Amino acid sequence: MTDQKQRITEAEAIEQAKQGHEPAFEILYNLHKRRVYSLCLRMVSNPAQAEDLAQEAFLQLFRKIGTFRGESAFSTWLHRMTVNVVLMQLRKKGLPVVSLEETLEADDESPRKEFGTKDLKLTGSIDRLQLQRAIDKLPPGYRTVFVLHDVEGFEHNEIAEMVGCSIGNSKSQLHKARLKLRDFLKFMRAEKAKTG
Amino acid sequence: MTCSDVQQLLPELLDGAPDAAFQAAFDSHVETCPDCAGLVSDLKLITSQAHDLAETDEPPTRVWVNIAAQLRAEGLIREEETAPGPVLVPSSPRRRWSAWWLAPVAAALLAAGSYVVSHKSAQPIAQNVPPPQPVQSAPMQSAPVESAKTDIPTPSSTSVVASSRVAEQGPQEVATKSGHSASAPPRVVSAPSSKEDQQFLSMVSTLAPSSRATYENQLQVVNADIQETQAYVDQNPGDADARQHLMDAYQQKALLYQIAMDRIQ
Numbered sequence: 001m002t003d004q005k006q007r008i009t010e011a012e013a014i015e016q017a018k019q020g021h022e023p024a025f026e027i028l029y030n031l032h033k034r035r036v037y038s039l040c041l042r043m044v045s046n047p048a049q050a051e052d053l054a055q056e057a058f059l060q061l062f063r064k065i066g067t068f069r070g071e072s073a074f075s076t077w078l079h080r081m082t083v084n085v086v087l088m089q090l091r092k093k094g095l096p097v098v099s100l101e102e103t104l105e106a107d108d109e110s111p112r113k114e115f116g117t118k119d120l121k122l123t124g125s126i127d128r129l130q131l132q133r134a135i136d137k138l139p140p141g142y143r144t145v146f147v148l149h150d151v152e153g154f155e156h157n158e159i160a161e162m163v164g165c166s167i168g169n170s171k172s173q174l175h176k177a178r179l180k181l182r183d184f185l186k187f188m189r190a191e192k193a194k195t196g
Numbered sequence: 197m198t199c200s201d202v203q204q205l206l207p208e209l210l211d212g213a214p215d216a217a218f219q220a221a222f223d224s225h226v227e228t229c230p231d232c233a234g235l236v237s238d239l240k241l242i243t244s245q246a247h248d249l250a251e252t253d254e255p256p257t258r259v260w261v262n263i264a265a266q267l268r269a270e271g272l273i274r275e276e277e278t279a280p281g282p283v284l285v286p287s288s289p290r291r292r293w294s295a296w297w298l299a300p301v302a303a304a305l306l307a308a309g310s311y312v313v314s315h316k317s318a319q320p321i322a323q324n325v326p327p328p329q330p331v332q333s334a335p336m337q338s339a340p341v342e343s344a345k346t347d348i349p350t351p352s353s354t355s356v357v358a359s360s361r362v363a364e365q366g367p368q369e370v371a372t373k374s375g376h377s378a379s380a381p382p383r384v385v386s387a388p389s390s391k392e393d394q395q396f397l398s399m400v401s402t403l404a405p406s407s408r409a410t411y412e413n414q415l416q417v418v419n420a421d422i423q424e425t426q427a428y429v430d431q432n433p434g435d436a437d438a439r440q441h442l443m444d445a446y447q448q449k450a451l452l453y454q455i456a457m458d459r460i461q
Contacts, residue, residue, distance in 0.1 A: 020273055022264065022406045025264070026413075029260055029263065033254070034253065034254055035251045036255075037259070038253045039250070042249060051255060051256060051259050055262055058263050059267070062272055063272065126245045128248065128249065131242070131245055131249065150243050150246035151247060151249050151250050152250060153250075156211075171207050174207065175207040178242055178243070182235075182239065185238075185242070
């Protein structure tokens with residue numbers, strides 16, 4: 001079964017899924033499940049919610065698969081749909097899709113650099129788990145832009161359109177998100193050095 | 197160029213295509229300013245590592261099981277393709293009765309998973325614990341359809357006994373029966389097979405080929421997940437996240453059994 005599935009191309013699977021063939025749906029799911037689930041997980045930082053969102057994204061995709069004409073890449077279509085599902089959920093929950101600068105500045109939870117302390121650099125590589133944890137600590141608005149740009153590779157104009165902000169705002173939030181991540185990572189590294 | 201200028205213009209440097217003059221001024225400043233050099237180096241590192249997170253996580257098996265069930269419910273999966281004829285809703289009293297074993301097995305999976313997970317942290321690393329019902333071993337994919345017809349289990353004779361056996365025995369006894377060596381944890385990803393799995397496969401073999409294949413595949417995936425996670429827990433008995441993941445895997449397997457039962461009955 002697996003060998004047969006692997007021989008089918010994505011385009012063939014799409015056509016078969018349009019005809020209602022279950023194996024074709026499964027092939028498409030298996031091709032994209034990691035990317036979709038990871039995207040959801042990064043954006044909401046909650047595995048249970050990420051499962052629900054990934055499920056909803058695939059269901060929306062499969063419901064609309066009959067309208068897919070192949071003008072864009074299937075993966076692009078799916079990823080944009082996933083982002084929209086996640087953003088819709090964030091809006092429903094009242095979480096800011098775009099960060100409010102004033103709120104964030106007032107409610108800044110990032111660790112502050114203390115004068116006189118040694119400024120540790122993030123030399124070498126960053127532990128993947130630490131980076132994930134640092135992303136999870138970002139305020140939702142910053143996290144959204146960072147994940148969409150630096151993890152998923154969307155351009156600022158695409159992010160601005162999806163999120164509903166200006167391109168300048170997207171750039172600004174990305175930069176602040178990176179700076180905040182750097183602070184978090186340095187703080188984690190310092191804590192680890194203390195305890196280790 | 198000052199440090200403040202660098203802070204302001206850094207996004208352009210990282211994401212855009214700065215012109216040569218800007219780049220030269222920037223490089224000149226960074227050469228003499230360790231703080232700015234560190235900042236630039238760190239942000240480049242974060243940016244490059246972030247992209248590696250794009251496909252790191254595997255969704256649990258239940259996500260696809262739920263999607264497939266929903267597609268089926270909405271009629272997006274053509275039933276004639278997946279389950280021709282009356283096989284989809286069996287009317288045979290024998291078949292209906294024979295699926296009863298799945299319910300206690302699903303419950304037993306959760307109980308056994310909980311047992312293994314909660315007791316694992318107290319076990320020495322050398323005591324490898326396989327999944328809870330590997331009383332006998334057989335290649336999973338060779339699930340014989342014939343056995344479904346001749347050896348359909350009853351709730352009292354197989355599953356309940358198996359459940360209580362696992363719950364009563366504890367990890368070491370199960371490990372001994374399975375024949376796994378304590379010093380050689382199983383590294384093979386292929387799914388372990390138990391009597392209950394064989395029975396599960398026999399039951400789903402009555403479904404249409406594509407549905408049966410889906411169930412077989414999902415069982416293999418979840419068994420492999422249990423086995424891999426178990427091996428990891430054996431190596432890292434103090435890892436709470438891993439133990440939780442193992443419990444989740446057992447829950448997924450129980451859910452898979454439950455869904456199959458709902459479908460077959």
